[in-house]
Amino acid sequence: MASVRQPDAVPAGRRIPRADYRGVVLACPVTVQYKRYSVDAAQWWLGAALRALVEASGVSHRAIDGFAFTSFTAAPDKAIGLTQHFGISPRWLDDVPLGGAAAVVSIRRAARAVQCGDADIVACIAGDTNHVDTFRQTLAGFSRFAQDAVFPYGAGGANMSFAFITRSYMYATGASREDFGKLCVAQRDYARANPRALMRRPLTLDDYLGARPIAEPITLYDCVMPCAGADGFLVMREDEACRLELPFVRLVASIERHNAFPDDAVQTRGGWLVDADDLYAMAGSGPDDVDLVETYDDYPVISMLQFEGLGLCPPGEGPSFVRQNTFGPGGTVAHNTGGGQLSVGQAGAAGGHLGIVEAMRQLLGCASGIQVEKARRALVSGFGMINFDRGLSSGAVILEAA
Amino acid sequence: MMTPLPPPPKANPLARRKVPTLPPRARSRAAHGLTAGAAVGRFVLQRCAGCGRYLYPAREICPHCLSPSLEFRDAPGGGVCLAESRIAVSSEPYFRERAPWRSGLVQMDCGVQLVAHLPAQGIEAGARVEVRLVLDRAGQAVFFAAPAGAAGPDDLADDPAWREMSADPRHRRVLVSDVRNPVGLAMVHAFRQAGARHVFAGCRETWKPAPELDALRGAEGIEIVPLDLADERSVDDLARQIGARTDILVNTADHVRTGGVFDPLSLGRARETLEVTVLGLMRLARAFGPVMAARGADGTHGAAAWVNVLPAAALANEPGLSFHSAAHAAVLSLSHALRAELATGGVRLLNAFVGPVDAEWYQGAPPPRVAPAALAAQVVDALRRGLEEIHVGAVAQELRDRLAANPKAVERERWQ
Numbered sequence: 001m002a003s004v005r006q007p008d009a010v011p012a013g014r015r016i017p018r019a020d021y022r023g024v025v026l027a028c029p030v031t032v033q034y035k036r037y038s039v040d041a042a043q044w045w046l047g048a049a050l051r052a053l054v055e056a057s058g059v060s061h062r063a064i065d066g067f068a069f070t071s072f073t074a075a076p077d078k079a080i081g082l083t084q085h086f087g088i089s090p091r092w093l094d095d096v097p098l099g100g101a102a103a104v105v106s107i108r109r110a111a112r113a114v115q116c117g118d119a120d121i122v123a124c125i126a127g128d129t130n131h132v133d134t135f136r137q138t139l140a141g142f143s144r145f146a147q148d149a150v151f152p153y154g155a156g157g158a159n160m161s162f163a164f165i166t167r168s169y170m171y172a173t174g175a176s177r178e179d180f181g182k183l184c185v186a187q188r189d190y191a192r193a194n195p196r197a198l199m200r201r202p203l204t205l206d207d208y209l210g211a212r213p214i215a216e217p218i219t220l221y222d223c224v225m226p227c228a229g230a231d232g233f234l235v236m237r238e239d240e241a242c243r244l245e246l247p248f249v250r251l252v253a254s255i256e257r258h259n260a261f262p263d264d265a266v267q268t269r270g271g272w273l274v275d276a277d278d279l280y281a282m283a284g285s286g287p288d289d290v291d292l293v294e295t296y297d298d299y300p301v302i303s304m305l306q307f308e309g310l311g312l313c314p315p316g317e318g319p320s321f322v323r324q325n326t327f328g329p330g331g332t333v334a335h336n337t338g339g340g341q342l343s344v345g346q347a348g349a350a351g352g353h354l355g356i357v358e359a360m361r362q363l364l365g366c367a368s369g370i371q372v373e374k375a376r377r378a379l380v381s382g383f384g385m386i387n388f389d390r391g392l393s394s395g396a397v398i399l400e401a402a
Numbered sequence: 403m404m405t406p407l408p409p410p411p412k413a414n415p416l417a418r419r420k421v422p423t424l425p426p427r428a429r430s431r432a433a434h435g436l437t438a439g440a441a442v443g444r445f446v447l448q449r450c451a452g453c454g455r456y457l458y459p460a461r462e463i464c465p466h467c468l469s470p471s472l473e474f475r476d477a478p479g480g481g482v483c484l485a486e487s488r489i490a491v492s493s494e495p496y497f498r499e500r501a502p503w504r505s506g507l508v509q510m511d512c513g514v515q516l517v518a519h520l521p522a523q524g525i526e527a528g529a530r531v532e533v534r535l536v537l538d539r540a541g542q543a544v545f546f547a548a549p550a551g552a553a554g555p556d557d558l559a560d561d562p563a564w565r566e567m568s569a570d571p572r573h574r575r576v577l578v579s580d581v582r583n584p585v586g587l588a589m590v591h592a593f594r595q596a597g598a599r600h601v602f603a604g605c606r607e608t609w610k611p612a613p614e615l616d617a618l619r620g621a622e623g624i625e626i627v628p629l630d631l632a633d634e635r636s637v638d639d640l641a642r643q644i645g646a647r648t649d650i651l652v653n654t655a656d657h658v659r660t661g662g663v664f665d666p667l668s669l670g671r672a673r674e675t676l677e678v679t680v681l682g683l684m685r686l687a688r689a690f691g692p693v694m695a696a697r698g699a700d701g702t703h704g705a706a707a708w709v710n711v712l713p714a715a716a717l718a719n720e721p722g723l724s725f726h727s728a729a730h731a732a733v734l735s736l737s738h739a740l741r742a743e744l745a746t747g748g749v750r751l752l753n754a755f756v757g758p759v760d761a762e763w764y765q766g767a768p769p770p771r772v773a774p775a776a777l778a779a780q781v782v783d784a785l786r787r788g789l790e791e792i793h794v795g796a797v798a799q800e801l802r803d804r805l806a807a808n809p810k811a812v813e814r815e816r817w818q
Binding site for chain 2 (some may be wrong): 013015037135139140142144145147148150151152153154155156159160163164165167173212213214215216217262265266282360382388
């Protein structure tokens with residue numbers, strides 16, 4: 001292997017600058033109302049999201065020429081099977097099996113497709129059903145490493161992996177349960193006004209701290225509720241959106257990273273940290289210029305890793321950032337403004353799409369709950385795929401009102 | 403210090419009965435490299451032959467150098483617990499029944515991180531641990547982190563989580579199938595010494611005088627029961643009486659008769675041997691197996707293990723003992739099916755392969771021989787560690803190693 005060039009032999013800088021996303025827009029955020037359990041198949045939910053996109057855009061599904069989909073429960077179907085199922089004839093097709101990072105990754109791929117003319121309108125759809133026992137089966141067969149090396153140890157699923165991550169983060173940074181609870185309570189305050197949220201009952205910090213343990217230190221309100229649901233949006237060129245007279249938001253910047261920091265013993269930082277500079281360089285502005293932030297909140301600790309990784313605060317200072325700010329309606333940081341997955345629910349692989357459609361609605365001025373005043377720029381991040389002991393995929397986009 | 407496990411209370415017929423449930427069984431083929439180690443009590447990890455690093459979880463390709471040459475090798479078991487959790491809510495009924503269940507993330511000294519079961523008490527983050535590779539109730543390999551520098555291997559004996567990984571005789575009731583065999587007699591004493599609550603000593607023709615059995619009569623916790631493996635009714639009768647009280651069954655059935663294939667008397671003798679060994683195991687298994695499998699979840703004291711004592715010749719036919727070897731090869735084969743059926747209830751099966759023992763029927767075998775008491779002690783030890791295969795004595799161990807190296811050489815050298 002002597003001839004193999006080691007990583008440090010590769011120049012740190014990029015060989016060519018990244019092309020910008022000029023002219024790439026997102027339109028028509030749709031959500032198929034989430035439901036705790038559903039007897040319908042994943043294909044039903046995905047099809048409902050496609051129908052909602054057609055209704056919102058006025059574009060026939062036969063005219064949609066790009067299709068990107070993600071789901072955990074559509075097996076044995078892949079994207080190709082859905083083209084025939086739904087009667088679409090796309091000239092660009094993508095299957096994005098990246099869970100909570102799929103939304104960001106779908107946008108990145110679709111953006112280049114429409115920019116280059118490989119497609120004109122790409123429908124990005126994510127959805128999952130939740131039959132009784134679907135969740136357990138998804139956990140049991142999630143990945144080979146999970147099956148071999150995680151699930152047999154208590155079958156706690158992601159709760160157990162995040163218990164280790166949360167514990168380690170608490171040791172490393174001094175984060176307290178109150179810090180995590182503050183985020184959960186703030187999101188619930190947003191959710192109370194959001195008719196789409198499955199959990200709208202008031203939540204206090206005492207409720208959070210007194211909740212029953214799930215996998216210590218994770219307690220009930222640290223966990224999302226698995227549910228059935230679907231989200232979707234369209235990616236197209238600005239000229240196409242204008243021709244169709246659709247309101248849109250612009251894609252400004254994006255990043256994606258997989259299996260970052262493989263040598264870290266425990267995940268106390270995520271891939272955003274590797275690429276955040278790139279994100280803001282592309283956006284031409286910094287984290288201070290962002291009006292709202294939608295993090296991937298499958299557990300509050302992960303939102304804190306995103307604050308750190310995306311430069312809202314320095315690494316390791318998530319807890320003090322949380323203590324110095326307020327996060328609910330009218331707070332100093334507009335964060336997970338629809339309630340996030342913690343209050344809206346986690347519709348499987350649609351979890352990452354939830355942040356995108358929420359940010360789009362805020363930027364378009366049509367929030368389904370509380371509208372953030374003068375929202376111009378949104379930072380949305382994704383996180384996914386607990387393969388063994390950590391989430392492998394991270395990504396983020398910056399969206400801007402037109 | 404562990405809280406000593408109290409003896410089980412008297413069975414309450416009104417109490418909710420636990421139905422046997424199992425931890426998740428699915429594993430990749432590569433992961434069974436760990437099963438092979440756990441089955442015989444070796445701590446192994448996958449190691450890259452290309453760059454020498456240990457890998458976990460089991461892979462097909464080394465992530466450091468992309469070599470496909472990965473082997474399971476003995477590895478150092480020391481590490482540090484990075485984080486631990488008490489899982490109150492599990493998606494699997496097995497863990498729900500045993501909630502809260504403790505697991506931890508361990509940084510191993512040899513470089514890998516792994517998730518391991520933790521004892522019900524003790525081991526917090528930062529603690530040094532010694533990780534054991536063991537078989538869980540589903541018979542699959544799992545890691546169990548024990549406190550490092552534990553005073554002895556039995557420190558965890560009474561821990562409820564460890565009791566799930568082991569088949570410790572302490573507080574359990576044991577049936578030994580043939581106490582007329584010196585091996586069976588040694589088992590009775592060894593199990594009582596190991597804290598077995600009660601030992602049923604199966605005995606053919608109880609009326610026949612045997613001075614060595616007199617010592618058992620009236621001994622506390624020992625009960626001679628009539629059992630003739632060649633007689634279906636005898637086996638069934640006993641199962642009806644004590645089947646639901648048998649937590650560990652030790653099958654020491656043997657019927658040593660010499661002879662090769664061409665021996666004029668071999669057919670008749672072979673039939674007798676098969677009757678006691680192969681069909682004897684079938685009779686025992688049919689009568690006791692189902693009720694044991696149904697009691698596999700009876701708390702920390704439920705049915706736990708089935709033990710077969712087999713001559714090492716079960717692994718490779720021994721000249722002069724041809725049909726005896728063949729009968730035990732059949733028992734070995736049958737034991738794999740029995741293991742699978744018992745596993746549905748979380749009951750494990752241990753095969754103890756042994757070279758010639760110091761007993762009447764092996765008078766002609768050259769040394770080294772195995773003392774029955776030594777064999778019994780190793781069986782008890784193997785149950786405490788939850789093993790499914792042991793080779794007792796130099797003869798059995800040498801045969802195991804030579805078969806692993808070159809089975810054709812074993813065959814030729816034995817017969818030439």
